[in-house]
C-alpha cells in the first residue's frame with residue numbers, strides 16, 4: 001500500500017504523521033503495529049520515535065493515536081500532540097481545536113513564536129494522577145512522591161504519576177545516560193512492578209524555574225525529548241517545592257526546550273506544554289504489509305527554512321544547559 005507521510009518533530013522527538021482524515025486508508029490494528037515497527041526502524045529508510053495517526057472524530061476536530069517503535073500504543077504523546085495540533089489547525093484554518101486522545105479530549109492552540117521564526121503550539125497534558133494504580137505501579141505505597149523503589153535503585157527516590165501515560169521521575173544533580181538507560185531497561189522488564197511499562201526521567205535543576213530533563217521512553221529507549229515526561233517532570237518540581245505553580249518552567253532537553261506551566265483546578269492538576277512543531281519532510285512510502293518491506297516512491301519535499309530556524313533554537317538551548 002502507498003502511504004503519504006509527514007516527518008515532523010517536537011524538541012527533536014521525531015514522528016511520522018499519517019493523515020487518515022482523507023479516508024484514503026483503512027488500516028487494521030495489525031497494520032498499525034506493522035507500520036509503526038517498519039517506519040520507526042532507525043535502520044530503515046525513515047526512522048522515528050513514533051507514529052501519529054490522525055483520524056476523524058465524533059467528539060472533536062480530530063483524533064490522535066500514537067504508536068511507539070515497538071508497536072505499543074501510548075495513552076498520550078506531548079511532543080506528538082503539538083505536531084498534530086499544527087497539522088489540524090492548518091488543515092482547518094483555525095488557531096484552536098480539540099484533539100481526541102484515548103483518555104481525554106485535549107484543547108490545543110497556536111501560540112506566538114517562542115524563538116525567532118519558531119511558532120509555538122500549546123497543548124493540555126491531562127488527566128494527571130499521582131495514584132500508583134494509575135500507572136500501574138505495584139507498590140506498598142498508594143502515592144510515590146520522592147519515595148524509594150528498592151527493585152529499581154538503592155539510592156534514588158522516585159515520584160510516580162500518569163499524565164495519563166506512566167512516568168517515574170527522579171531528581172539528580174547530574175544526568176548520566178548510561179545510568180538512565182540501565183534504569184529504564186530494568187523498569188520496563190519488571191512486569192511485576194510495572195505491568196504496562198513506564199517512561200523514566202532524570203531531572204537536573206538548572207536554577208529558578210529552569211530544569212534539564214532526559215528520558216528513557218517506554219517502547220523506544222533514550223530520546224532527545226519526551227513531551228509528557230517533561231510535563232510530568234515540571235509538575236514534580238512544583239510538588240517537591242523546587243519550582244512554582246502557575247509560573248512558566250523552562251524545560252531544556254537534548255533536542256531544544258519547551259515551556260511547561262503546572263496549574264491546579266480544584267484537586268486536579270493540568271500541565272500546559274508549549275513548544276515547537278517542526279516539519280522535516282513529506283514523502284510517499286510503499287509498504288508491503290506481509291513482509292514489512294518499505295520503499296520510498298516519491299522525492300521528498302524538504303521544509304528547509306523551518307529546519308534551519310530550528311537548528312538556531314536548538315543551539316541556543318544547548319548554550320543554556322552549559323551555562
Ligand SMILES: N[C@H](CCC[C@H](N)C(=O)O)C(=O)O
Pocket residue numbers: 013049050066068073074075076077078079080165166199217218219220225226227228229
Ligand atoms: N513512549 C511514550 C509515548 C510517547 C511519549 C513521548 N514521545 C511524548 O512526547 O510524550 C509512552 O509509551 O508512554
